[in-house]
Amino acid sequence: MKKTLSLLCLMLFSAVIYAQKVDTLYVKNIDELNLVRKNEAQFYKVITSEPNSSVVEVEDYYLNGGLHARGKAVRANNELIFQGERYIYAPDGVLFGGFTYDKKGRRRQTFTFHPISKERYTLELTKQEIPYSGSFFDQGALYKFKKGKQIKKILFYPNTAEVFEIMTPDHYFYFDQQGNAIGTLSYQVKDNKLIPIEGVFYELRNEKIRAKIGYKDAQKVYSASYIPSVEYPFKLRKEVFYKDEKRVKQKEYYPTGSLKEVSHYHIEEGESAMYKTEFYDTQERLLGEYDNETNSGTKVWFYDSFEKKRVQSFDKGNLVKDEFYVEAIDSISDTRMHFLFSSMDYTNNQADFYDVLGNITSSVTFRQGKPYDGLTYSYKAGELITTNYQAGKKQGVETIYENYPFNPLKIQENEYINGVQSQERWYENGEFVDAIQYVVTPEELEPEVEIYEVEEVE
Numbered sequence: 001m002k003k004t005l006s007l008l009c010l011m012l013f014s015a016v017i018y019a020q021k022v023d024t025l026y027v028k029n030i031d032e033l034n035l036v037r038k039n040e041a042q043f044y045k046v047i048t049s050e051p052n053s054s055v056v057e058v059e060d061y062y063l064n065g066g067l068h069a070r071g072k073a074v075r076a077n078n079e080l081i082f083q084g085e086r087y088i089y090a091p092d093g094v095l096f097g098g099f100t101y102d103k104k105g106r107r108r109q110t111f112t113f114h115p116i117s118k119e120r121y122t123l124e125l126t127k128q129e130i131p132y133s134g135s136f137f138d139q140g141a142l143y144k145f146k147k148g149k150q151i152k153k154i155l156f157y158p159n160t161a162e163v164f165e166i167m168t169p170d171h172y173f174y175f176d177q178q179g180n181a182i183g184t185l186s187y188q189v190k191d192n193k194l195i196p197i198e199g200v201f202y203e204l205r206n207e208k209i210r211a212k213i214g215y216k217d218a219q220k221v222y223s224a225s226y227i228p229s230v231e232y233p234f235k236l237r238k239e240v241f242y243k244d245e246k247r248v249k250q251k252e253y254y255p256t257g258s259l260k261e262v263s264h265y266h267i268e269e270g271e272s273a274m275y276k277t278e279f280y281d282t283q284e285r286l287l288g289e290y291d292n293e294t295n296s297g298t299k300v301w302f303y304d305s306f307e308k309k310r311v312q313s314f315d316k317g318n319l320v321k322d323e324f325y326v327e328a329i330d331s332i333s334d335t336r337m338h339f340l341f342s343s344m345d346y347t348n349n350q351a352d353f354y355d356v357l358g359n360i361t362s363s364v365t366f367r368q369g370k371p372y373d374g375l376t377y378s379y380k381a382g383e384l385i386t387t388n389y390q391a392g393k394k395q396g397v398e399t400i401y402e403n404y405p406f407n408p409l410k411i412q413e414n415e416y417i418n419g420v421q422s423q424e425r426w427y428e429n430g431e432f433v434d435a436i437q438y439v440v441t442p443e444e445l446e447p448e449v450e451i452y453e454v455e456e457v458e
Contacts, residue, residue: 023047030060030069033078043068047075058082066093073105081105097137112137117161158207165202174202176209185215196220220245227255247272254306259284261300287311303327307338320346326379330406337405341379353377356405367392384408393419 026041027034038044046059058080060069071086082105087098097112107129111122114137123134123145131145144152155165157177166173172185185199196215203211206228214222220242227237235257241249244267252261259280265272279287279300288298288311295317301310305327313321322344328337337356344351349366353376364374371389378385384404388396394416401408409430415423417440425435 022049033080047080049075055083056080062091066091069098071098071101085111109134110136114142114156114161116159155204157204164204164209172199172201174200183212227253243267246270254282256282258282260302260306281308282306288313290314305336305338318346322346324379326405328382328405333406335406339405342377351376364389379404394421395419 023046025033025045025047026036026038026043027045028036028040028042030043030045041063043060043062046061048057048059050056054074054076055072056075058069058071058073059067062068067089068091069086069088071082072084073080073082075081082099082101083103085098085100088096090096094115095113097110099107100109100111102108106127107125109122109124111120113120121135121137121142123136124132126132126148130148131143131150132148133145135145136143140156140158142154142156143150144154151169153165153167154163155167156162157164160177162177162179163175164177165175170186170188172187173181174183174185176182183200183202185201186197188195188197195218196213197218198215201213201215202209203213205211208228209226210228211223211225213220213224222242223240225237227235235255236251236253238253239251240247246267247265248267249265250261250263251259254260260282261280262278263274264276265274267273273292275292276289277292277299278289279298281287287300287308290297290299296315298311298313300308301312303309307327308325309327310325311321311323312319322342323340324342326337326339326341329335339356340354340358342351342353344366346366346369349372351364351366351371352360353362353364355361362375362377364376365372370392371387372392373389376387376389378387382403384401385398386401387394387398390396395418396416398414398416399410400412400414402411403409410427412427413423413425414421415425420440421438422440423435423437426433
């Protein structure tokens, strides 16, 4: 009896398996049954037939095995006629949305889901499968239609359910991430081109508001950009003011929000021309101002950290004073130093050099802009060079150090006699390793005239 029952169960189980037919087809497009070779396919279909039914379950997969679509269909004349809801999945496996089909296989609705709130949106379609009424979510924005026309677009902050922008047929409305209204902009559309009229346009980049533009009477009157920093969110980086859409003033700011630079413009022959710039420190104290029309005053350059790099003073285009500041970062301890390194007075032909504490280490006299007498210092990217001059010529030992100013280590010495190099010496870890001696002839020690040119800072 037990053997008979076991045999009967096996027969029934085999019948069920045999009745379920599974086809695997390789295609380029999930909505077609045009079969291709596996190496030419973009997707593959798994079609499962049920016994005594014309309805089949259709699953479409990416070639890596990820599910792309699932739905029910009627298989007729080598064609799949979908019915009911068909679900579409993103490559990462998240349910994106799908379509609702009528009994004739026509798409009558499309539905989507907000990836964060999971809210479902439904959009009715015409017989031509054109949006008619309802809502559709795509790429961070929700589109709303009424009687075939788009009446609203809602843009969300990336990866959130928080609204950034609402666009209607004649206005933009903007919100911060707390849901507070921050601005509006009216506009018109002419020749398929959007024309701002009145208000403020906000620009979203990298999940944050990075810029805004103000309009009045269809003209740009203001623009601003914000610092792309987590440490200083929504801090102004630059503001520009316009008249007749021409720049008349520009303000730049430190990351802390304090004023750094103000440039003034007047309009010449329809173009903006800068005529004055003011420079400020982080406490908004005036460092100097430069008149572009007389080429007189003070210019200030900054490092990327916004610390001063160079301060130059001019009189009618002639450089009269040049201050250079060192900014250095120790890669091991991450210690940062910033200090006045040198100050050149071209009026009195004298330069002073400073240590990290602000003490004068050397004073040098110049002639025709060239070192004449004293010990000079030069710095670039952690390298310090000290050179002694007598009567306008290099004299004695010139020393080169690395890792200045944190742990200066001598790496080279060059010895000079009346401006002519007589020896080179190299060091490793501060220890002497090698040297080259040069033969200096009496002819090489004859006086010669050299012209010194001051390089302008870019």
